[in-house]
Amino acid sequence: MHMYARLLGPADAGEIDRLFRDGTGALFVWTPREAAGVEASMAALKDLLTGLAPQDTFPGLDRLRADRQSFWLASRGLGTPFTPDPAFLESLDGDPAGGRRGAAFLHGNPQAGADLETLKESLDRALALSAAEVGIPRSWYPALTVRYRVIRYAPLRRRSAGIGMHPDGSVLSALVTDRPGLTLWRDAGTAVQPARDGTLVLPGSILHRWSEGRYDPTFHRVEVGRDAEPKFSMVAFLNFPDRSGIPRRGGTTAGRVFPNDVQACKEDDMDRGGGHWQRFAGPRPATEPRPATGPRSAAGPANALRAG
Numbered sequence: 412m413h414m415y416a417r418l419l420g421p422a423d424a425g426e427i428d429r430l431f432r433d434g435t436g437a438l439f440v441w442t443p444r445e446a447a448g449v450e451a452s453m454a455a456l457k458d459l460l461t462g463l464a465p466q467d468t469f470p471g472l473d474r475l476r477a478d479r480q481s482f483w484l485a486s487r488g489l490g491t492p493f494t495p496d497p498a499f500l501e502s503l504d505g506d507p508a509g510g511r512r513g514a515a516f517l518h519g520n521p522q523a524g525a526d527l528e529t530l531k532e533s534l535d536r537a538l539a540l541s542a543a544e545v546g547i548p549r550s551w552y553p554a555l556t557v558r559y560r561v562i563r564y565a566p567l568r569r570r571s572a573g574i575g576m577h578p579d580g581s582v583l584s585a586l587v588t589d590r591p592g593l594t595l596w597r598d599a600g601t602a603v604q605p606a607r608d609g610t611l612v613l614p615g616s617i618l619h620r621w622s623e624g625r626y627d628p629t630f631h632r633v634e635v636g637r638d639a640e641p642k643f644s645m646v647a648f649l650n651f652p653d654r655s656g657i658p659r660r661g662g663t664t665a666g667r668v669f670p671n672d673v674q675a676c677k678e679d680d681m682d683r684g685g686g687h688w689q690r691f692a693g694p695r696p697a698t699e700p701r702p703a704t705g706p707r708s709a710a711g712p713a714n715a716l717r718a719g
């Protein structure tokens with residue numbers, strides 16, 4: 412069983428659709444020139460993160476919790492520049508302090524801008540190719556949001572650094588990373604450590620909900636032990652406009668709207684009281700995950716996007 416596939420050129424029609432239906436990721440392999448740029452930028456940013464205070468990670472379904480140094484940035488629209496608007500940064504996630512650290516990092520490290528742009532370009536390109544294939548109309552790209560988390564994992568106060576098992580609460584996420592530690596899970600305990608010579612795109616739990624189950628999210632976790640080299644990642648989370656009605660995949664009739672609420676989806680994903688996500692049967696988490704049945708809270712009445 413594949414856990415992800417290596418895509419060496421523009422994807423064959425239907426290839427990404429097939430992978431994401433299977434809950435697997437797609438690795439967009441870098442050209443040698445792109446690899447050199449991405450690797451140099453990851454190394455430079457990892458150095459700059461060394462000085463940041465460690466933060467607790469959210470405990471995953473397996474309760475792994477460990478520290479990391481991180482901040483985040485964001486853009487309004489897919490393939491548009493980072494937005495410097497701090498109110499926007501703080502509105503996107505349950506971690507406004509991470510957004511403030513991002514604004515402070517940019518301010519204090521202007522030389523990091525070019526490296527962040529280099530990585531953003533690779534992430535955005537992989538997201539755009541994948542978004543088109545799962546049925547997101549290009550006319551929606553300016554209204555989508557992308558949140559970029561820049562991370563250094565190094566055990567500072569604990570035995571390990573990482574993030575517990577989770578699906579991403581996004582439509583799609585893309586990541587570049589420089590060291591082992593990321594594990595993708597499938598049913599029956601199948602696990603794989605993806606290669607790191609490309610940009611990896613994973614289907615998220617909001618894609619699962621919006622597509623009414625056509626696509627499955629990829630469960631994954633990160634763990635870096637005390638003896639390992641610190642690990643760098645930059646992850647881009649693509650989402651629909653939050654708290655809006657999103658026309659369902661493949662067009663819509665009145666009423667066929669997905670009520671998008673990112674925070675409610677994330678909470679639902681991590682609800683340990685549930686006991687679902689039935690197709691997921693990896694190494695047992697403390698309690699089983701819940702299914703992506705849709706957000707609990709109703710979204711606002713307005714449709715932010717037109718059916719494409």
Ligand SMILES: O=C(O)CCC(=O)C(=O)O
Nearest residue numbers: 574579588593633644646
């Ligand atoms: O750093 C990684 O390799 C993955 C990070 C991740 O899963 C996340 O931030 O959601």
Ligand SMILES: [Fe+2]
Nearest residue numbers: 577578579631
């Ligand atoms: Fe993740």
